[in-house]
Amino acid sequence: MSNLETVFNIAAVERDTGLSKDTLRVWERRYDFPKPGRDANGERVYPQEQVDKLRLIRRLLDLGQRPSKVIPSTSAELTTLLESYRATSAPGTPAVVEQELMQYVKLHRSGELLAALHQGLMKQGLQRFVAETIAPLNEAIGEAWVRGEIDIPEEHLYTEQVQNILRGAIGASTTSNGRPRILLTTFPDEYHILGLLMAEATLVPEGASCLSLGTRTPLADIQSAAVGGKFDIVGLSFSVAYPARHAIEGLVELRDALPTHIGIWAGGAALKDKQRRLPGIRVVTDLADTLTALREWRSVHST
Amino acid sequence: MSNLETVFNIAAVERDTGLSKDTLRVWERRYDFPKPGRDANGERVYPQEQVDKLRLIRRLLDLGQRPSKVIPSTSAELTTLLESYRATSAPGTPAVVEQELMQYVKLHRSGELLAALHQGLMKQGLQRFVAETIAPLNEAIGEAWVRGEIDIPEEHLYTEQVQNILRGAIGASTTSNGRPRILLTTFPDEYHILGLLMAEATLVPEGASCLSLGTRTPLADIQSAAVGGKFDIVGLSFSVAYPARHAIEGLVELRDALPTHIGIWAGGAALKDKQRRLPGIRVVTDLADTLTALREWRSVHST
DNA sequence: CGAACACGTTTGTCTAGGACAAAAATGATG
DNA sequence: CATCATTTTTGTCCTAGACAAACGTGTTCG
Numbered sequence: 043m044s045n046l047e048t049v050f051n052i053a054a055v056e057r058d059t060g061l062s063k064d065t066l067r068v069w070e071r072r073y074d075f076p077k078p079g080r081d082a083n084g085e086r087v088y089p090q091e092q093v094d095k096l097r098l099i100r101r102l103l104d105l106g107q108r109p110s111k112v113i114p115s116t117s118a119e120l121t122t123l124l125e126s127y128r129a130t131s132a133p134g135t136p137a138v139v140e141q142e143l144m145q146y147v148k149l150h151r152s153g154e155l156l157a158a159l160h161q162g163l164m165k166q167g168l169q170r171f172v173a174e175t176i177a178p179l180n181e182a183i184g185e186a187w188v189r190g191e192i193d194i195p196e197e198h199l200y201t202e203q204v205q206n207i208l209r210g211a212i213g214a215s216t217t218s219n220g221r222p223r224i225l226l227t228t229f230p231d232e233y234h235i236l237g238l239l240m241a242e243a244t245l246v247p248e249g250a251s252c253l254s255l256g257t258r259t260p261l262a263d264i265q266s267a268a269v270g271g272k273f274d275i276v277g278l279s280f281s282v283a284y285p286a287r288h289a290i291e292g293l294v295e296l297r298d299a300l301p302t303h304i305g306i307w308a309g310g311a312a313l314k315d316k317q318r319r320l321p322g323i324r325v326v327t328d329l330a331d332t333l334t335a336l337r338e339w340r341s342v343h344s345t
Numbered sequence: 346m347s348n349l350e351t352v353f354n355i356a357a358v359e360r361d362t363g364l365s366k367d368t369l370r371v372w373e374r375r376y377d378f379p380k381p382g383r384d385a386n387g388e389r390v391y392p393q394e395q396v397d398k399l400r401l402i403r404r405l406l407d408l409g410q411r412p413s414k415v416i417p418s419t420s421a422e423l424t425t426l427l428e429s430y431r432a433t434s435a436p437g438t439p440a441v442v443e444q445e446l447m448q449y450v451k452l453h454r455s456g457e458l459l460a461a462l463h464q465g466l467m468k469q470g471l472q473r474f475v476a477e478t479i480a481p482l483n484e485a486i487g488e489a490w491v492r493g494e495i496d497i498p499e500e501h502l503y504t505e506q507v508q509n510i511l512r513g514a515i516g517a518s519t520t521s522n523g524r525p526r527i528l529l530t531t532f533p534d535e536y537h538i539l540g541l542l543m544a545e546a547t548l549v550p551e552g553a554s555c556l557s558l559g560t561r562t563p564l565a566d567i568q569s570a571a572v573g574g575k576f577d578i579v580g581l582s583f584s585v586a587y588p589a590r591h592a593i594e595g596l597v598e599l600r601d602a603l604p605t606h607i608g609i610w611a612g613g614a615a616l617k618d619k620q621r622r623l624p625g626i627r628v629v630t631d632l633a634d635t636l637t638a639l640r641e642w643r644s645v646h647s648t
Numbered sequence: 649c650g651a652a653c654a655c656g657t658t659t660g661t662c663t664a665g666g667a668c669a670a671a672a673a674t675g676a677t678g
Numbered sequence: 679c680a681t682c683a684t685t686t687t688t689g690t691c692c693t694a695g696a697c698a699a700a701c702g703t704g705t706t707c708g
Contacts, residue, residue, distance in 0.1 A: 048565050052691075063691085064661055071694080072659085083668065085691060108701080110658070150574050152556050153521035195570040198530070198558040205559075210513040218456035227501070230363060233561075253455050255501040258536075261361050262400065267498040271453050287660085292360055298351075355662075366662085367690055374665075375688085386697070388662060411672080413687070 049079075050088045059096045060283040066096075073113040091117070094190050098124065101188045104282060104311070121189060140179055147183065147200045148192060155200070159207045168211050172243045173329045176204060180236060184282060201236060208239045212246055220249040222274035222339055224307075227255040227264060229278065229292050237279030237310050244329050248336055252277075261292060265299045273304060275339065277326075280310035290319055297322045307335055352382075353391045362399045369399075376416040394420070401427065430492055443482055450486065450503045451495060458503070462510045471514050475546045476632045479507060483539060487585060504539060511542045515549055523552040525577035525642055527610075530558035530567060532581065532595050540582030540613050547632050551639055555580075564595060568602045576607060578642065580629075583613035593622055600625045610638055 052063050055076075061069075066086075070076060076096060078086040098120040102112045105127055112120060139162065146155035163171045183200055186192045224245060226238045235257050242252045255267065268276045276296070280289045289312050297306055302322075309326035317325040326332050355366050358379075364372075369389075373379060379399060381389040401423040405415045408430055415423060442465070449458035466474045486503055489495045527548060529541045538560050545555045558570065571579050579599070583592045592615050600609055605625070612629035620628040629635050 048563070062660080065659085067691095067693085068660070083691085085668095108658075109660095150570070156516075156519070193566065193569075195558055195562060195566040198562060199556070202557050202559045205508075206512045206516045209509045210516045213459075213509045213513045216459070218459075230360065251456075253502070254505050255498055256505045259498060259501060260363060263496065263498045266496075267453070288356075288360075291357065295357060295360075365690080368688090370663085370665095371689070386662085388697095411687075412689095 048090050050090075050093055052078075052086050052088070055088050055093055055096065058093055059100050060285060061096060061100060062285075069109065069113065073109065075113050095120065097188055097190075100283070124185075124188065139175065140182055143175075143179055144182055144186070147196050148186075150196065150199065152199055152203060156203050156206065159203060163207060163211060168215065168243050169247055172208070172240050176208075176236075176240060177329055180240075204236060205239065208243050212239070212242055215247055216252075217246070217249060218251055220251040222250055222305075222336075222343070223272065224250055224252045224275045224277055225255065225264075225268050225271060225273040226252055226277045226279070227259040228257045228280070229284075229289070230258050230260050231288070232280060232284055233257055234279070234281040234283075237281060238277075240329060241277055241279065241309065241326075241332055244332050245336060248333065250336060261296055261299070264296060268300060268304055274343075275305040275307055276300065277307045277309070280308065280312035282311040284310065284312040286312050286316060289313060290316060293320055293323055305339065307332075351393050353393075353396055355381075355389050355391070358391050358396055358399065361396055362403050364399060364403060372412065372416065376412070378416050398423065442478065443485055446478075446482055447485055447489065450499050451489075453499065453502065455502055455506060459506050459509065462506060466510060466514060471518065471546050472550055474514075475511070475543050479511075479539075479543060480632060483543075507539060508542065511546050515542070515546055518550055519554075520549065520552060521554055523554040525553055525608075525639075525646070526575065527553050527555045527578045527580055528558065528567075528571050528574060528576040529555055529580045529582070530562040531560045531583070532587075532591070533561045533563055534591070535583060535587055536560055537582070537584040540584060541580075543632060544580055544582065544612065544629075544635055547635050548639060551636065553639060564599060564602070567599060571603060571607055577646075578608040578610055579603065580610045580612070583611065583615035585614040587613065587615040589615050589619060592616060593619060596623055596626055608642065610635075 050058065052066060055061070055066060056063050066076065070078070076088060076092040078088040078092065081087050095117045098117060099109070099112050101124060102120060103109065105124075107123075112123070115123070139158075143155065143158055146152075146158060159175075162175045165171075166174060183192065183197065187197060226242060228234070228238065238254055238257070242254055245252050253271070253273075255264075259267070264276060267273075278293065278296075289308070289310075293306065293308055297320075300306065306323045307326050308320070308323055309328075309332065313320075313325050314327070317323075324335050324338075326335055353361065355369060358364070358369060359366050369379065373381070379391060379395040381391040381395065384390050398420045401420060402412070402415050404427060405423060406412065408427075410426075415426070418426070442461075446458065446461055449455075449461065462478075465478045468474075469477060486495065486500065490500060529545055531537070531541065541557055541560070545557055548555050556574070556576075558567075562570070567579060570576075581596065581599075592611070596609065596611055600623075603609065609626045610629050611623070611626055612631075612635065616623075616628050617630070620626075627638050627641075629638055
């Protein structure tokens with residue numbers, strides 16, 4: 043049996059952590075971490091543990107820490123630090139159901155997971171199910187991922203099951219003539235689709251007609267699809283891992299490329315507190331705010 | 346609206362064209378194009394026309410052209426070349442329904458597309474719908490893409506709608522205790538999911554219990570998921586675009602990493618005629634063959 | 649006491665050319 | 679014709695220096 047000792051090249055680490063190749067190299071130069079090995083060709087080879095630590099660091103940077111502070115710490119210290127954030131922020135979200143679902147993910151109980159999700163959907167209805175079950179669960183999964191408690195296949199399994207549930211429910215309640223007409227997609231280097239599906243699941247029951255292009259649409263194509271399809275709004279989703287700077291640059295460029303009568307809504311953790319750098323763009327802070335944005339649009343466009 | 350002379354920095358060009366910064370710089374060195382200006386800080390500044398030409402080039406590369414051939418040409422010549430692709434490969438004579446669906450894709454009639462797909466599903470049942478409608482349509486879409494008749498957003502739109510339909514239908518007929526237990530996924534650099542969904546839609550009605558991990562699962566994770574989840578079979582899907590050599594290497598490595606009692610099924614256009622280089626792996630030629638493989642497994646494992 | 653400004657530090661991205669392996673094209677051989 | 683070996687093409691990685699934007703800190707002023 044061959045050894046599948048997991049190592050990563052620099053491109054893979056960029057994908058997994060959201061830290062650019064340039065950043066990874068300059069950190070190595072300045073802070074002496076990460077310290078990858080080299081293969082026969084002199085190219086960097088990152089072991090699993092260093093990638094894990096980089097993910098922890100990335101998470102702390104998103105929380106406002108600075109590289110020089112966190113990079114020298116050990117993984118254990120970083121985990122403690124992350125948990126201290128967790129303690130301060132989470133006000134009353136006990137969620138027994140959430141813990142149960144999380145267990146199914148960790149134990150690969152896909153059957154039970156699907157059944158429990160289905161049950162939640164039936165009980166709460168699509169919108170509440172998404173807002174009260176899926177969204178918090180997403181966050182819990184993200185945190186567990188950073189803490190190394192869950193793995194890629196577990197995250198894949200989770201994403202697949204949620205997609206199965208949400209796409210089924212969206213398909214059942216879809217309308218094609220409602221207003222506004224909303225085009226949903228992501229930028230080319232964003233792979234995460236759950237944000238889009240959650241937005242669609244929130245908007246469709248309100249009578250908006252949503253069209254999702256899935257992930258990874260080039261900017262020029264977003265523009266031509268929006269104009270050609272006579273959409274009122276373009277909705278973009280950014281996961282935590284998406285570099286805020288990229289998001290802002292891309293959004294500004296898109297705003298410039300679209301006629302002013304087409305609105306842009308941008309949502310996701312990467313854009314928290316970035317509204318002031320995004321004139322002409324509606325930053326959607328969470329799913330409830332998505333509904334607020336919808337009401338705003340309708341009150342402005344009612345004649 | 347945008348100011349008269351819109352210019353782009355290298356990061357923006359990477360976003361807009363999908364060509365990496367490294368590639369842009371090395372082309373400039375080797376082919377003397379693109380030839381961006383420089384700002385006060387000595388950094389590249391790309392004018393609109395060069396970005397437009399880069400997009401044309403990108404498109405031609407996707408169609409199989411090589412950089413050294415196309416980069417020296419003018420934009421006008423490239424446009425002509427692109428149009429020649431449309432003219433050359435005459436489309437065969439696809440079925441009437443198929444043509445109708447294709448029209449919906451081209452015209453962005455997502456509502457009608459979804460309705461027609463739904464109707465097809467109701468009329469034919471899941472298995473026949475997949476084999477007789479979706480599979481040929483997939484091929485027609487692929488050909489139209491090569492001919493330049495459809496674009497990235499149209500392909501995305503198609504993929505999304507088919508996913509909505511198939512996931513809904515699979516969810517409705519899923520069983521969790523059937524045999525064999527099949528794990529479905531793709532290798533890390535394969536993004537296309539429709540092959541997996543079609544396989545799942547074919548197998549689930551036969552009473553197999555399928556678990557899809559979605560796309561892009563690292564080899565080591567496929568291995569641990571297959572062993573940990575006590576699966577009987579691992580199913581991999583490869584789209585036309587997937588390099589056959591990579592597929593073969595990966596499959597051989599996976600075969601080596603899995604215990605012999607776990608079967609490997611590999612399907613997709615990339616593996617046509619490669620069976621003899623893949624000992625211990627069942628190459629599945631099409632959807633009908635998938636059912637044959639299932640029957641084979643059951644007759645061998647019936648006690 | 650808080651806002652506004654100036655200053656030093658931190659940090660990410662850009663630059664140049666060199667190098668090399670994977671992929672494609674080409675030629676040779678069964 | 680198909681398979682194998684060789685050459686050319688092409689994308690990605692390398693090093694190490696530079697600099698502007700973001701950030702933190704200290705100072706001054708209303």
